[in-house]
Amino acid sequence: MIIEQLVPAKSPTMTEGTIVSWRVKPGDKVKSGDVIAEIQSDKAVVEWEVLDGGTVAEILIPAGTMAQVNQVAAIFTTKGDEDVKAAVAKAKETNAKLAPGGAAPAPAPAAVAAVAATPVPAPVAAPAAAPAASAPAALAKGVRVSPVAAKIASSLGVDLRAVKGTGPDGRIVRRDVEAAAKAGTAKLGAPGGAAAKPEKPKLKVLRADGANSDVAMTPMRQIIGKRLLEAKTTIPHFYVSESVDAGALVALREQVNLLDGFKVTVNDLIVRASALALRAHPKLNATFQNNSIRYYDSADISVAVAIPDGLITPIVTKAHTKNLKQIGDEVRALAKKAVDGKLQPAEFQGGSFTISNLGMFGIAEFVAIINPPQVAILAVAGIKDEPVVKNGAVVPGKVMRLTLSADHRAVDGADAAAFMKTLRELLEAPATLLV
Numbered sequence: 175m176i177i178e179q180l181v182p183a184k185s186p187t188m189t190e191g192t193i194v195s196w197r198v199k200p201g202d203k204v205k206s207g208d209v210i211a212e213i214q215s216d217k218a219v220v221e222w223e224v225l226d227g228g229t230v231a232e233i234l235i236p237a238g239t240m241a242q243v244n245q246v247a248a249i250f251t252t253k254g255d256e257d258v259k260a261a262v263a264k265a266k267e268t269n270a271k272l273a274p275g276g277a278a279p280a281p282a283p284a285a286v287a288a289v290a291a292t293p294v295p296a297p298v299a300a301p302a303a304a305p306a307a308s309a310p311a312a313l314a315k316g317v318r319v320s321p322v323a324a325k326i327a328s329s330l331g332v333d334l335r336a337v338k339g340t341g342p343d344g345r346i347v348r349r350d351v352e353a354a355a356k357a358g359t360a361k362l363g364a365p366g367g368a369a370a371k372p373e374k375p376k377l378k379v380l381r382a383d384g385a386n387s388d389v390a391m392t393p394m395r396q397i398i399g400k401r402l403l404e405a406k407t408t409i410p411h412f413y414v415s416e417s418v419d420a421g422a423l424v425a426l427r428e429q430v431n432l433l434d435g436f437k438v439t440v441n442d443l444i445v446r447a448s449a450l451a452l453r454a455h456p457k458l459n460a461t462f463q464n465n466s467i468r469y470y471d472s473a474d475i476s477v478a479v480a481i482p483d484g485l486i487t488p489i490v491t492k493a494h495t496k497n498l499k500q501i502g503d504e505v506r507a508l509a510k511k512a513v514d515g516k517l518q519p520a521e522f523q524g525g526s527f528t529i530s531n532l533g534m535f536g537i538a539e540f541v542a543i544i545n546p547p548q549v550a551i552l553a554v555a556g557i558k559d560e561p562v563v564k565n566g567a568v569v570p571g572k573v574m575r576l577t578l579s580a581d582h583r584a585v586d587g588a589d590a591a592a593f594m595k596t597l598r599e600l601l602e603a604p605a606t607l608l609v
Contacts, residue, residue, distance in 0.1 A: 176261045177226050177250040181241045184215040185519060190242045190393055191215045193235050202230045204250065211247070214393070218486065218522065219515035228252045232262050234269065240393070245269045319346040325437065330355040344375035394483040405546050410582040413541055414590040418601045420557045420574040426604040430498065441477070441531050442502040444554055446607045447600040449473035449493035452527055455593040457585055459526045461547040467584045476525035476545060477505055479512040486512050487545060489525040498607065529554060539575045549581040550590070574601075
């Protein structure tokens with residue numbers, strides 16, 4: 175018996191993907207459920223498990239090749255006496271028809287099932303960096319360090335005040351800490367270590383002229399473009415902005431991080447606060463379903479994460495039931511898997527609300543594009559030192575601006591304003607987030 179292994183749709187929006195690697199070769203015997211290859215979909219690298227086993231007779235799509243959904247990637251046999259040559263010739267004809275310019279491939283059964291099970295398709299939030307770095311850990315005045323670098327510095331005994339950061343805005347990143355540890359120039363207690371003053375990073379804007387270049391868009395970039403265009407042209411966006419007095423928020427974060435084993439970021443606090451606010455305002459915790467609106471009881475929050483080819487939104491499920499440490503650990507684990515291309519479909523398909531955080535870049539304010547079919551997305555800017563009025567006097571303060579983008583088909587202005595009011599109140603009284 176001849177079995178054609180068709181390129182599967184590993185997400186509801188996937189129409190093509192790259193066979194990253196094959197784990198089998200001609201002659202291998204494969205059982206149902208075995209992983210035969212890794213596929214780069216429009217969102218992540220995922221494993222391909224086969225439903226029907228057999229003996230690998232022919233591999234038609236080599237590793238590293240772009241393939242259309244439903245093209246024949248491999249031919250399996252179950253007895254060994256089949257006419258493999260005829261099957262290969264037929265498969266090549268099928269592949270030619272499904273190639274770009276031929277007939278459009280129909281969605282694979284897996285994709286249809288995925289649409290029915292999880293209505294939320296590809297992420298389209300405004301570009302955002304990994305939330306794990308959303309709030310730089312300031313271990314001393316003037317020191318900006320990523321959470322991963324801070325943890326490694328603690329384990330290696332590296333004095334961060336003596337380390338020069340090479341990350342964005344002079345942030346100390348992992349490679350800086352490892353280099354300092356290897357060189358032995360920034361050990362805790364070393365002469366001059368505590369007094370070492372980090373150099374102000376120089377702007378890297380000058381470079382030699384070069385030739386123009388055309389770079390083909392990756393499948394992910396193409397999908398992001400299509401979804402962004404669809405979202406912006408078909409969803410009636412409206413925006414509600416709010417300024418948050420973030421002084422207490424910053425203080426709470428610093429206090430919580432004094433506990434051994436804790437590493438809480440501002441983004442973690444925002445996820446927690448958003449989850450609680452969504453429970454109080456369920457009209458924002460919803461998806462638009464053409465002729466109906468689906469309201470969710472659980473606050474499943476998608477967090478936009480930048481990856482080399484674009485962005486993806488892994489999901490913190492049931493965020494309203496998790497404490498800050500659980501949320502922080504989960505966000506960082508998901509962000510790492512996203513950057514490594516190891517997210518499983520269940521980890522990024524779904525979600526009822528999205529957070530896009532550009533605070534790590536010091537952005538003052540921005541708006542994000544809704545991630546359909548969700549009805550709202552929260553854009554988080556950086557915390558700025560600004561004058562604020564307290565008790566009738568102008569005093570130094572810390573201000574963070576949030577902007578909610580909402581779908582006017584499902585959300586009214588009063589609903590959005592009420593949600594933002596609750597969110598601001600939670601963030602300005604952050605002890606409530608510890609309950």
